[in-house]
Amino acid sequence: MKNIVVLVSGGGTNLQALIDAQESGMITGGKITCVISSKPGVYALERAKNHGIKSRVIARKEYGDVISYSEAILDALKEEKADLVVYAGFMTILDELVVRAYPNRMMNVHPALIPSFCGKGYYGLRVHEEALKKGVKLTGATVHFVTEVCDGGPIILQKAVEIQDDDTPEILQKRVMEQAEWKILPQAVSLFCNDRLEVRNDRVYIKK
Ligand code: GAR
Numbered sequence: 001m002k003n004i005v006v007l008v009s010g011g012g013t014n015l016q017a018l019i020d021a022q023e024s025g026m027i028t029g030g031k032i033t034c035v036i037s038s039k040p041g042v043y044a045l046e047r048a049k050n051h052g053i054k055s056r057v058i059a060r061k062e063y064g065d066v067i068s069y070s071e072a073i074l075d076a077l078k079e080e081k082a083d084l085v086v087y088a089g090f091m092t093i094l095d096e097l098v099v100r101a102y103p104n105r106m107m108n109v110h111p112a113l114i115p116s117f118c119g120k121g122y123y124g125l126r127v128h129e130e131a132l133k134k135g136v137k138l139t140g141a142t143v144h145f146v147t148e149v150c151d152g153g154p155i156i157l158q159k160a161v162e163i164q165d166d167d168t169p170e171i172l173q174k175r176v177m178e179q180a181e182w183k184i185l186p187q188a189v190s191l192f193c194n195d196r197l198e199v200r201n202d203r204v205y206i207k208k
Contacts, residue, residue, distance in 0.1 A: 001029065001030060001031055002029060002030035002031070002083035002084055002192075002193045003030070003031065003033040003034075003080060003081050003082055003083045003084070004018075004030045004031060004032045004033060004082075004083070004084045004085075004086060004189065004193070005032075005033065005034045005035075005036060005077055005080050005082040005084070005085050005086070006018060006032055006034075006035045006036070006085075006086045006088050007035075007036050007037075007038070007073075007085060007086065007087050007088065007090035008035060008036070008037050008038075008042065008044035008045075008088055008089055008090055009037065009038045009039050009042065009044075009089055009090050009091040009092065010039070010042050010043070010044060010089050010091065010124075011042070011043045011044060011089070012035075012042065012043055012044025012045075012046075012047045012048075012088065012089065013089075013177055013181075013182065014088035014089055014109055014177075014181055014182065014185050015035060015044050015047055015048070015088045015089075016047050016182075017181070017182035017183075017185055017186055018032060018086070018088065018185060018186055018189060019032065019047065019048075019051050019053070020186075021186030021189075021190070022186075023051070026186055026190060027186055027189055027190045027193060028190060028193065028194060029190070029193030029194045029195075030083070030084060030189065030190075030192070030193030032053055033053075033054065033080060033081075033082075034053070034054045034055065034056060034076075034080045034082075035047075035048040035053055035054070035055040035056070036055070036056045036057075036058055036073070036076055036077075036080075037055065037056070037057050037058070038058065038059065038060045038090065038091065038092045039057070039059060039060070040057045040059055044088075044089070045057070056076060058072050058073055058076060060092050066093065066094070066095050067095050067097070069092070069094070070094045070095035070097055070098050071097070073094060073098055074097065074098050074101055077098070077101070077102070082102070082105075083105065084105055084106075084107070084189065084192055084193065085102055085105060085106040085107075085146075086106075086107055086108075086109075086185070086189060087106065087107065087108035087109070087146060088109060088185065089109075089124075090108075091123055091124070093120075093150060096148035099146055099147060099148050100148075102146075104145050104154070104197075104199050106145065106146040107143055107144065107145055107146065107156060107188060107189070107192070108143070108144060108145075108146050108151070108153075109141060109142070109143050109181050109184070109185045110122075110127075110141065110142045110143075110144065110151055111124075111127045111128065111139075111141050111173065111176050111177070111180075111181060112127050112131060112139055112140065112141070112142065112176075113138070113139060113140045113141075113142060113158055113160060114142040114144060114151055114155060114158070115151075116131070116136070116139070117130050117131050117134075117139070118142075118150075118151035118152075119150050119151050119152075120150050122151070124173075125169050125170070125173055128169040128170075128172040128173045128176070129169045131163065131172065132163070132167060132168075132169060132172065136163060137162065137163055138160045138161070138162060138163065139160070139161055139163055139172070139176060140158060140159050140160040140161045140176065140180050141158065141159055141161070141176055141177075141180035141181040141184060142155055142157070142158045142184075143155075143156045143157045143158075143184050143185055143187075143188040144156055145199065145204070154199050154202050154203060154204045155203075155204060156188045156191070156192075156197060156204045157184040157187060157188050157191075158184070159179065159180035159183060159184050160180075161175055161176050161179045161180050191206060195207075
């Protein structure tokens with residue numbers, strides 16, 4: 001059984017999707033053992049509590065710089081004996097010292113089809129605002145391994161979502177979550193926990 005540690009910063013609907021998938025038996029081979037939040041008081045912490053999952057707050061604002069914050073996160077991940085680290089709406093960029101300690105063992109869900117609308121500054125609602133501004137007809141979500149390049153790691157799963165003429169960023173965000181993020185994140189986690197993800201030359205292959 002792999003220990004899954006989920007990093008959050010906000011509402012935690014992706015965390016909820018993981019919890020629901022775990023409780024319905026969709027995630028096999030792993031268990032969410034800890035939720036770590038970069039902010040106190042966020043609803044994601046409530047979700048963990050409601051399901052009897054341990055949580056910790058490592059508040060970004062209590063650390064002066066990215067390095068000392070990253071070291072604190074790394075210490076916590078080691079203490080929790082994390083096998084897989086999932087960024088589920090985790091809005092803090094960590095130093096590469098964390099990524100280097102967990103190569104191909106950290107994954108992130110991003111609310112667009114990478115390499116569109118991704119990289120530094122593209123997070124949350126902002127991603128959907130930019131997609132609407134550009135007028136793309138398709139967007140979606142991507143789950144990828146985390147590397148030192150922001151949103152640049154090997155892609156595990158993607159799912160496309162159609163844009164409607166009357167979409168607002170909020171409406172689009174909700175549709176992308178419902179139709180894509182909440183589906184592909186638990187799938188990717190389960191594939192990882194069953195040792196079905198193989199990374200070769202920066203590409204992810206799903207083993208049968
Ligand atoms: C999600 O849409 C997630 O993909 C996005 O923030 C939202 C968090 O919602 N993440 C990023 O933009 C990371 N670049 P949640 O807290 O309800 O899961």
